[in-house]
Every structure is written in structure tokens, then in C-alpha cells.
Amino acid sequence: MTESKKSVVIIGAGVAGSAAAVELSDNNFNVILLEARKSSGGRMNSYIDPVTGEHLDNGQHAMTGAYVSFLRLIRELGTHQLLYTQDALKVLFLDADGVRDMFDTSRLPGKAGTVLGMLSLKGISWSSKLKFLSFLAKLSSGKVLHEDITALEMLRRYKQPADIIIRFWEPLILAVMNIPADQASAALLIEVLNRAFFADAESSRMIFPKQTLGDLFGALPEYLKSRGSALKLNARVKKINIENERVRSLTINDGSEIVADYYISAIPPDQLLKLCSDHSEEFPFIEQLSEYKYSTIASIYLWYDNSITEDAFGAMLGTQTQWFFNRRALCNCDPSLSEKYPGHLALTISGAGDLNKIPNSELVKICDKELKRAFPNSSDAKLLHS
Ligand SMILES: Cc1cc2nc3c(=O)[nH]c(=O)nc-3n(C[C@H](O)[C@H](O)[C@H](O)COP(=O)(O)OP(=O)(O)OC[C@H]3O[C@@H](n4cnc5c(N)ncnc54)[C@H](O)[C@@H]3O)c2cc1C
Known part of the structure; x- marks a missing residue:
């Protein structure tokens, strides 16, 4: 006699929820993956820039070979060929005035x-x-x-x-x-x-997506379906119903209740807190969810009429800009886009603090100036779009 499959509901189809859904579906569980938005991916989502038509991610992402679960997920989904992997760790450090190390x-x-x-x-x-x-x-x-x-x-x-x-x-x-x-x-x-x-x-070694992160996860709905599981989009969990110290069901945005054998939360702590704050007296960890602090990351995309550098990526020292990623070197792209915009870079500023309070145009000016100082041969390149 075959044992009937246990059911699991996962809240949130970001990379964490998606990895859990794939792993459990492969291990004889029936999974329902609930996602509030109209697409999966969470903070690793992708979109098309309306001006250039370039396919972009919600910020340039870099991974390493130590991302074991992420890499297993991508291999399972069959999209690992869309990753560029270094042979060994190599990082260029670039001073504000272009000295290289x-x-x-x-x-x-x-x-x-x-x-x-x-x-x-x-x-x-x-x-x-x-x-x-x-x-x-x-x-x-x-x-x-x-x-x-x-x-x-x-x-x-x-x-x-x-x-x-x-x-x-x-x-x-x-x-x-x-x-x-x-x-x-x-x-x-x-x-x-x-x-x-x-x-x-x-x-x-470092790993970069050659296409968008959305392309990496594109096969997820079919993968889950083929194993009797499902991804439900536009399905926001409104409440976690707890009884006798156990989760009894979830209420979603259309008013329906979902019951399963097991429940997994794969949403950020502040969002989980909203769903179960009534139960903080029974579960001390719920109160602790409010103690998490968040840190800004700024991501800037720039398009130039000329190539800025042949380097694929690097850390910038003594500048507001911390990392540059040469998207023309790292990513597959439509040849007509590289012809029209030969220079296309993504810049990252981590721990960006109050930087989100200055206007985007100011930030772009600072980054453009820093790039041209660090890559003096590109000083004539014209910034076409940001
Ligand atoms: C600009 C930027 C650059 C980054 N760069 C890097 C990098 O280079 N390397 C790296 O490792 N990481 C990077 N990160 C971090 C990385 O993106 C995140 O750590 C990762 O995507 C988090 O995944 P997650 O699944 O835990 O959460 P999320 O991506 O936040 O997923 C949670 C999901 O749950 C859904 N959800 C929330 N509430 C509900 C609800 N009530 N009901 C149903 N669904 C709900 C959300 O819509 C979302 O899809 C970067 C992040 C940003 C923003």
C-alpha cells in the first residue's frame, strides 16, 4: 500500500519559498505555494525597462558557489545553463582614479x-x-x-x-x-x-545570471504541476489562524481558508508579524519578529553611447559606488540593444543608509562622475538613460 502524500502550504514564492516547494515536491509532499503578487520571484523579480526595452532584475544579483540550495533549485529547474560561473574567485579592486588591483x-x-x-x-x-x-x-x-x-x-x-x-x-x-x-x-x-x-x-567563485532572474525561475509552475503541487499567484495570506498552539488554517485574500498538514512561512519577518501578531503571548518568537532591522541597498542601471569598460565587474574603492557590473560582458542580450547602447552597467551601493532620500537624478550624476574618473578612457561616453 502506498502512503498518501502529506500536504504543505508555503507562504511566499520568493527564492526561499520556491526552493522549499521544489525540495518538498521531490520528496513526496503535495505543496501549495501561495504568492501575494502576480508573479513569483519576490525580491529576485525581473521587469522590462520601458525606455530601452532591456530585460532587468530588481537589482543586479551576484551569487557564489556556496549558495548550495539556490544552485540545487536552479539545477532542478533545468536553468543552470543561464548562469555564468567563474573558474575561481577573481575580483578587480579599482581606486577612485582608476588604479587597479x-x-x-x-x-x-x-x-x-x-x-x-x-x-x-x-x-x-x-x-x-x-x-x-x-x-x-x-x-x-x-x-x-x-x-x-x-x-x-x-x-x-x-x-x-x-x-x-x-x-x-x-x-x-x-x-x-x-x-x-x-x-x-x-x-x-x-x-x-x-x-x-x-x-x-x-x-x-562568483556566479551571475546571464539572463534575468525571472528566466531562471520560469520553469517553476510547470515543475510543481508535474509533481502534483501548485503555485497560486495573486493569493495573499491575510491571517494565520492558530488554535491550541497550532496553526489550524490560513485565510487568503478571496476569503477562503486553506488547511494543510504543515505550514511554512517564507516571507520577511515584518510581514509574518502582521499575520500572527494576535498570538505574541503564546509564542515569544512572534514578539521577536519586530526586532529585525532593515538595511537599504541601492541599485542603479546606466546606459551609455559607448562602452565604459571591458572588465566584467569590480569593487570600487573610495567612491559612493561600491560595485560595477558590466552587463554587456556578463549577460546575453539582444544585439540591437548592444548596438544602440554599447555601454550598459549596473551599480550597487549596499548599506546605503539615507541615500534613498536623495533624488535619483543626483545619485546618477554622482555615479556617472565616479565611473568616468575610474575609467578615464570613457570620459567622452554620453549617458543616454538611467
Ligand atoms: C537590489 C537588491 C540587490 C540584491 N543583491 C543580492 C545579491 O547580489 N546577492 C544575494 O545573495 N542577495 C541579493 N539580494 C537579496 C535577495 O534578493 C534576497 O535575499 C532574496 O531574494 C530573499 O528571498 P526570500 O524568498 O527570502 O524573500 P522575498 O524575495 O522577499 O520573498 C517573499 C515573497 O513572499 C510574498 N509575500 C509576502 N507576504 C505575503 C503574504 N501575506 N501572502 C503571500 N505571499 C506573500 C512576497 O510577495 C514575495 O514574493 C538583493 C536584494 C535587492 C533588493
Whole structure:
């Protein structure tokens, strides 16, 4: 006799909810994936720019080989060929006036590659490099103390000098944690370093979508359907109904109730809080949901009449702009678009704080100026659209 399938309802079809839905559908569960919006993807959603017709994402995304669940999801959906994967971690660091430094870990396998990459950086003094290596050794042996302190406090405790903090640690922390080093958790940073950057060559290499993130997830509805599961769009959960300390059902926007054997929330903490705030006395974790703080990320797309750089991407130092991504080098695109707009870049500013209060046009002017200083050969390029 075959056992009947258990049912699971997942709230939110962002990447977390989608990964859970695929994994459970593959493991003999009947899944209903509920999404409030008219399309899935959540913060990894995509759209078409109305002026240029360019297919864009809600901000340039970069991943690493350590995104194990994400990569498994993409392989399951059969869209992994739409990812560009580095052979080994290589990151260009660019000063405000264009001086270049390459962190290249490809010359030796594993940690030896990371060590050689650091030793080859020109902008960092030898004494700082040695302090970095001593920190790396302590990290490898699990001897780094990081309880309840910020990443900056930890780096200072392990004698990381100013040049290496400014030119290496701060850009890395902003990129992976979206918050400055003096606010980032040391424990989380250690987790990222151990799993990605200082793990093995495969985990540390960077990965970019060659098409939109929406293209990566396009096969999701069919995949779920073929396994007896379903993605329901325009289905906003309005209330989580709890009885006797257990979830009894969910009420959705059309007034209907959905009952399942199990329920998973894959929505951000503030949104989950709205759905179950009546029950904070029974469940202390509900109260804790209000303690999460959020950090702004700014994403800027620019189109030029000329190529700005041949580099695929890089970290910018001493500028408001933190990362540039050359979309003409990284992405497949319609040839007529690259002819009309040979220069097309995405810029990212993490931990952007109050930057969202300045007008977009001002921010674009700052970034345009910084790019032309960092890539002096492009000073004549005309900004056509942003
Ligand atoms: C500009 C930008 C750049 C980024 N760059 C990177 C990067 O380079 N690398 C990286 O790793 N990460 C990056 N991120 C972060 C990454 O996008 C998120 O961490 C990830 O998408 C979060 O996925 P999630 O599924 O947890 O949540 P979400 O994407 O927020 O998904 C939650 C889903 O739940 C739905 N929902 C909410 N409430 C309800 C409800 N009541 N009923 C039903 N559905 C509901 C929402 O509509 C949404 O679709 C970036 C984010 C942004 C905004």
C-alpha cells in the first residue's frame, strides 16, 4: 500500500519559498505555494525597462558557489545553463582614479590560492598582508572569538590594519551582508567566510545570471504541476489562524481558508508579524519578529553611447559606488540593444543608509562622475538613460 502524500502550504514564492516547494515536491509532499503578487520571484523579480526595452532584475544579483540550495533549485529547474560561473574567485579592486588591483585566487588550488591572491595585492602593505594571513590561520583552526561583537570589533581584535579593512574587509562585508563593518555581526561574517570565501575554490567563485532572474525561475509552475503541487499567484495570506498552539488554517485574500498538514512561512519577518501578531503571548518568537532591522541597498542601471569598460565587474574603492557590473560582458542580450547602447552597467551601493532620500537624478550624476574618473578612457561616453 502506498502512503498518501502529506500536504504543505508555503507562504511566499520568493527564492526561499520556491526552493522549499521544489525540495518538498521531490520528496513526496503535495505543496501549495501561495504568492501575494502576480508573479513569483519576490525580491529576485525581473521587469522590462520601458525606455530601452532591456530585460532587468530588481537589482543586479551576484551569487557564489556556496549558495548550495539556490544552485540545487536552479539545477532542478533545468536553468543552470543561464548562469555564468567563474573558474575561481577573481575580483578587480579599482581606486577612485582608476588604479587597479586584482585579487586573483586562481593560481593555486584551495586556501593556497587565497593566500597567493592576498600576497599579490599591490595596494596593501606587506605587514598588513602578514596580519591577514595570521587571522586566516586562526580562522581555519576555529580559534577566532566572535561572540556578540561587530565585524569591525573582531577585525580590530585580530589586529587587522586600516589599509586592509578599507581595501578588502569593508567592501567584502558590505557586499555579502549589506551593512557596514561597524554594524555587521562578527558571527555571521565568520559563517560567510567559512562557507564561501575561505572554503574551497568551488564555493568561493562568483556566479551571475546571464539572463534575468525571472528566466531562471520560469520553469517553476510547470515543475510543481508535474509533481502534483501548485503555485497560486495573486493569493495573499491575510491571517494565520492558530488554535491550541497550532496553526489550524490560513485565510487568503478571496476569503477562503486553506488547511494543510504543515505550514511554512517564507516571507520577511515584518510581514509574518502582521499575520500572527494576535498570538505574541503564546509564542515569544512572534514578539521577536519586530526586532529585525532593515538595511537599504541601492541599485542603479546606466546606459551609455559607448562602452565604459571591458572588465566584467569590480569593487570600487573610495567612491559612493561600491560595485560595477558590466552587463554587456556578463549577460546575453539582444544585439540591437548592444548596438544602440554599447555601454550598459549596473551599480550597487549596499548599506546605503539615507541615500534613498536623495533624488535619483543626483545619485546618477554622482555615479556617472565616479565611473568616468575610474575609467578615464570613457570620459567622452554620453549617458543616454538611467
Ligand atoms: C537590489 C537588491 C540587490 C540584491 N543583491 C543580492 C545579491 O547580489 N546577492 C544575494 O545573495 N542577495 C541579493 N539580494 C537579496 C535577495 O534578493 C534576497 O535575499 C532574496 O531574494 C530573499 O528571498 P526570500 O524568498 O527570502 O524573500 P522575498 O524575495 O522577499 O520573498 C517573499 C515573497 O513572499 C510574498 N509575500 C509576502 N507576504 C505575503 C503574504 N501575506 N501572502 C503571500 N505571499 C506573500 C512576497 O510577495 C514575495 O514574493 C538583493 C536584494 C535587492 C533588493
